[in-house]
Amino acid sequence: AHDPEKLPDISEKIMRQNKELESAIDSTRSDRAFAPAGEHAMIDQVKRLARAVQAPGAALIIEDQPDLVARAGADGAHLTGVAALIAALPGLKPDRIAGAGGLRSRHDAMLAGEAGADYVMFGEPDVAGRRPSFETVIDRVSWWAELFEIPCVAYAAGRDEIGPLSAAGADFVAIGEAVLSDPRGAVAAVRDAAQRLAETGAPA
Helix, strand or coil, X not given: CCCHHHHHHHHHHHHHCCHHHHHHHHHHHHCCCCCCCCHHHHHHHHHHHHHHHHCCCCCCEEECXXXXXXXXXXXXXXEECHHHHHHHHHHHCCCCEEEEECCCCHHHHHHXXXXXXXXXXXXXXXXXXXXCCHHHHHHHHHHHXXXXXXXXXXXXXXXXHHHHHHHHCCXXXXXXXXXXXXXXXXXXXXXXXXXXXXXXXXXX
């Protein structure tokens, strides 16, 4: 269970407990997808993040690189599309988290849930930066929350989307880009997001 009143304190603890996290977040601004780095450098960077993120009790999820999860000490992987989820499940379950994104229809979301996803995500942009309309995201989140028990993660493109997504029924709200691009810095952005979530009750 999550106590909404404690969310700002928890989020600030995650950001401040280990200066490595802020340093690693700063480095991702210039290398968001780890692509230019070699495999050993990727693993080292994920290990740095894992130590900082996991210390206060949060989970570190790697996007679309399930083969790095165990070696880097991450908690799981976020897979884009149903096919990628199904391919990664044998290497992740039962000890690691397998989340599903890139779900362009209700049917895709149901397939991901049936396959064994630990959560489904709605609203994140595709590789070209396109995302569904915000009204569509709200509709998908509300539909899923009403009918299914598997947690739903909603992607917030900005701070103003956090409250409505949480109110629509999202179990979690993903705020990655909103944190990385905030001119006030990651600590202030996370604190702000946690406060908005505390007002509606969903964790970041």
